[in-house]
Amino acid sequence: MLAKRFGARLIDNHTLLNPVEALFARSNPLHASLREQVRRAFFDHAVRADPAESFVFTDALADDEHDGAMFSGYLDLAAARGADLVAVLLDCAPEENARRLISAGRSEALKLTDPARLQQLRANYKLLRGLAEYTIEIDTTDLSPEQTVARILAHILDDSRESGVVVTQSAAKPSY
Numbered sequence: 001m002l003a004k005r006f007g008a009r010l011i012d013n014h015t016l017l018n019p020v021e022a023l024f025a026r027s028n029p030l031h032a033s034l035r036e037q038v039r040r041a042f043f044d045h046a047v048r049a050d051p052a053e054s055f056v057f058t059d060a061l062a063d064d065e066h067d068g069a070m071f072s073g074y075l076d077l078a079a080a081r082g083a084d085l086v087a088v089l090l091d092c093a094p095e096e097n098a099r100r101l102i103s104a105g106r107s108e109a110l111k112l113t114d115p116a117r118l119q120q121l122r123a124n125y126k127l128l129r130g131l132a133e134y135t136i137e138i139d140t141t142d143l144s145p146e147q148t149v150a151r152i153l154a155h156i157l158d159d160s161r162e163s164g165v166v167v168t169q170s171a172a173k174p175s176y
Helices: 002-006 013-023 029-046 065-081 094-101 115-124 145-163
Strands: 009-011 055-058 085-091 134-139 169-173
Touching (some): 009 013, 085 145
Parallel strands (some): 009 055, 085 169
Protein backbone atom coordinates (compact mmCIF):
# COMPACT_ATOMS: atom_id res chain seq x y z
CA MET A 1 0.00 0.00 0.00
CA LEU A 2 2.86 2.38 0.79
CA ALA A 3 4.52 1.74 -2.56
CA LYS A 4 1.24 2.39 -4.36
CA ARG A 5 0.76 5.63 -2.43
CA PHE A 6 4.22 6.84 -3.55
CA GLY A 7 3.96 5.44 -7.07
CA ALA A 8 7.08 3.45 -6.15
CA ARG A 9 8.29 -0.02 -7.00
CA LEU A 10 7.92 -2.55 -4.17
CA ILE A 11 11.00 -4.67 -3.61
CA ASP A 12 10.02 -7.24 -1.00
CA ASN A 13 13.08 -8.92 0.53
CA HIS A 14 11.82 -12.22 -0.89
CA THR A 15 12.15 -10.77 -4.39
CA LEU A 16 15.88 -11.17 -3.83
CA LEU A 17 15.81 -14.17 -1.50
CA ASN A 18 13.46 -16.59 -3.28
CA PRO A 19 15.60 -17.17 -6.39
CA VAL A 20 18.40 -18.24 -4.05
CA GLU A 21 16.04 -20.47 -2.07
CA ALA A 22 15.01 -22.14 -5.33
CA LEU A 23 18.56 -23.47 -5.65
CA PHE A 24 19.88 -23.90 -2.12
CA ALA A 25 18.55 -24.49 1.39
CA ARG A 26 19.59 -21.84 3.91
CA SER A 27 21.84 -24.40 5.59
CA ASN A 28 23.89 -24.79 2.39
CA PRO A 29 26.99 -22.52 2.36
CA LEU A 30 26.23 -21.65 -1.27
CA HIS A 31 22.97 -20.00 -0.13
CA ALA A 32 24.77 -17.12 1.60
CA SER A 33 27.25 -16.52 -1.21
CA LEU A 34 24.57 -16.55 -3.92
CA ARG A 35 22.29 -14.34 -1.84
CA GLU A 36 25.08 -11.78 -1.55
CA GLN A 37 25.77 -11.93 -5.30
CA VAL A 38 22.06 -11.48 -6.12
CA ARG A 39 21.80 -8.50 -3.74
CA ARG A 40 24.95 -6.91 -5.12
CA ALA A 41 23.82 -7.31 -8.74
CA PHE A 42 20.37 -5.98 -7.91
CA PHE A 43 21.71 -2.91 -6.09
CA ASP A 44 24.31 -2.28 -8.81
CA HIS A 45 21.51 -2.16 -11.36
CA ALA A 46 19.09 -0.21 -9.14
CA VAL A 47 21.65 2.61 -9.01
CA ARG A 48 21.14 2.99 -12.76
CA ALA A 49 17.34 3.07 -12.61
CA ASP A 50 15.58 6.19 -13.88
CA PRO A 51 16.23 8.96 -11.32
CA ALA A 52 12.48 9.60 -11.15
CA GLU A 53 11.92 6.01 -9.99
CA SER A 54 11.26 5.45 -6.30
CA PHE A 55 11.51 2.23 -4.32
CA VAL A 56 10.02 0.77 -1.18
CA PHE A 57 12.16 -2.07 0.13
CA THR A 58 11.18 -4.52 2.83
CA ASP A 59 13.56 -6.47 5.01
CA ALA A 60 13.75 -7.87 8.52
CA LEU A 61 17.23 -7.19 9.80
CA ALA A 62 18.73 -8.02 13.17
CA ASP A 63 20.86 -5.70 15.25
CA ASP A 64 24.11 -7.50 14.49
CA GLU A 65 27.20 -6.86 12.40
CA HIS A 66 26.10 -8.96 9.41
CA ASP A 67 22.67 -7.34 9.05
CA GLY A 68 24.13 -3.89 9.75
CA ALA A 69 26.39 -4.46 6.73
CA MET A 70 23.36 -5.53 4.69
CA PHE A 71 21.56 -2.32 5.65
CA SER A 72 24.54 -0.29 4.48
CA GLY A 73 23.61 -1.47 0.97
CA TYR A 74 20.40 0.55 1.25
CA LEU A 75 22.34 3.59 2.48
CA ASP A 76 24.83 3.24 -0.37
CA LEU A 77 22.04 2.87 -2.93
CA ALA A 78 20.26 5.99 -1.69
CA ALA A 79 23.53 7.98 -1.69
CA ALA A 80 24.44 6.81 -5.19
CA ARG A 81 20.99 7.84 -6.45
CA GLY A 82 21.09 11.17 -4.60
CA ALA A 83 17.95 10.10 -2.74
CA ASP A 84 16.82 10.33 0.85
CA LEU A 85 16.35 7.04 2.63
CA VAL A 86 13.66 6.71 5.27
CA ALA A 87 13.89 3.58 7.40
CA VAL A 88 10.51 2.47 8.68
CA LEU A 89 10.73 -0.02 11.51
CA LEU A 90 7.49 -1.86 12.11
CA ASP A 91 7.14 -4.12 15.11
CA CYS A 92 4.30 -5.69 17.05
CA ALA A 93 3.71 -7.73 20.17
CA PRO A 94 5.01 -11.31 19.93
CA GLU A 95 1.51 -12.78 20.14
CA GLU A 96 0.29 -10.59 17.28
CA ASN A 97 3.42 -11.42 15.29
CA ALA A 98 2.66 -15.14 15.72
CA ARG A 99 -0.96 -14.58 14.67
CA ARG A 100 0.11 -12.72 11.52
CA LEU A 101 2.69 -15.38 10.72
CA ILE A 102 -0.02 -17.69 9.37
CA SER A 103 -1.60 -15.08 7.09
CA ALA A 104 -2.73 -16.27 3.68
CA GLY A 105 -0.06 -16.21 1.02
CA ARG A 106 2.97 -16.29 3.32
CA SER A 107 3.92 -19.90 2.69
CA GLU A 108 3.46 -19.52 -1.08
CA ALA A 109 5.84 -16.55 -0.97
CA LEU A 110 8.36 -18.70 0.96
CA LYS A 111 8.02 -16.44 4.00
CA LEU A 112 8.45 -17.57 7.58
CA THR A 113 5.40 -19.45 8.86
CA ASP A 114 6.86 -21.55 11.69
CA PRO A 115 5.81 -20.15 15.10
CA ALA A 116 8.66 -21.98 16.87
CA ARG A 117 11.22 -20.39 14.52
CA LEU A 118 9.62 -16.98 15.06
CA GLN A 119 9.84 -17.42 18.82
CA GLN A 120 13.50 -18.41 18.49
CA LEU A 121 14.27 -15.39 16.29
CA ARG A 122 12.54 -12.98 18.65
CA ALA A 123 14.37 -14.47 21.65
CA ASN A 124 17.81 -14.30 20.02
CA TYR A 125 17.65 -11.13 17.94
CA LYS A 126 16.46 -7.56 18.18
CA LEU A 127 15.44 -5.52 15.16
CA LEU A 128 18.12 -3.29 13.67
CA ARG A 129 17.71 0.36 14.64
CA GLY A 130 19.48 3.65 14.24
CA LEU A 131 21.45 3.34 11.01
CA ALA A 132 19.41 5.70 8.86
CA GLU A 133 19.34 9.46 9.27
CA TYR A 134 15.54 9.38 9.01
CA THR A 135 13.89 6.57 10.95
CA ILE A 136 10.24 6.03 11.78
CA GLU A 137 9.29 3.40 14.37
CA ILE A 138 5.71 2.19 14.68
CA ASP A 139 4.16 -0.47 16.90
CA THR A 140 1.60 -2.09 14.62
CA THR A 141 0.10 -4.44 17.21
CA ASP A 142 -3.32 -2.77 17.15
CA LEU A 143 -3.11 -1.20 13.67
CA SER A 144 -4.55 -2.32 10.37
CA PRO A 145 -2.32 -2.08 7.30
CA GLU A 146 -4.26 1.04 6.26
CA GLN A 147 -3.67 2.68 9.65
CA THR A 148 0.01 1.77 9.51
CA VAL A 149 0.42 3.38 6.07
CA ALA A 150 -1.42 6.49 7.31
CA ARG A 151 1.00 6.77 10.25
CA ILE A 152 4.03 6.34 8.01
CA LEU A 153 2.75 9.03 5.65
CA ALA A 154 1.99 11.37 8.56
CA HIS A 155 5.55 10.96 9.88
CA ILE A 156 7.07 11.51 6.47
CA LEU A 157 4.99 14.60 5.78
CA ASP A 158 5.76 16.04 9.24
CA ASP A 159 9.49 15.32 8.83
CA SER A 160 9.63 16.76 5.33
CA ARG A 161 7.96 19.99 6.48
CA GLU A 162 10.40 20.36 9.36
CA SER A 163 13.62 19.41 7.56
CA GLY A 164 12.97 20.19 3.91
CA VAL A 165 13.43 16.49 3.08
CA VAL A 166 11.94 15.27 -0.15
CA VAL A 167 11.35 11.54 0.22
CA THR A 168 12.16 9.68 -2.97
CA GLN A 169 13.03 6.28 -1.56
CA SER A 170 12.24 4.39 1.58
CA ALA A 171 13.18 1.15 3.19
CA ALA A 172 10.38 -0.52 5.07
CA LYS A 173 11.25 -3.31 7.45
CA PRO A 174 8.41 -5.39 8.77
CA SER A 175 8.58 -7.33 11.98
CA TYR A 176 10.17 -10.74 11.64
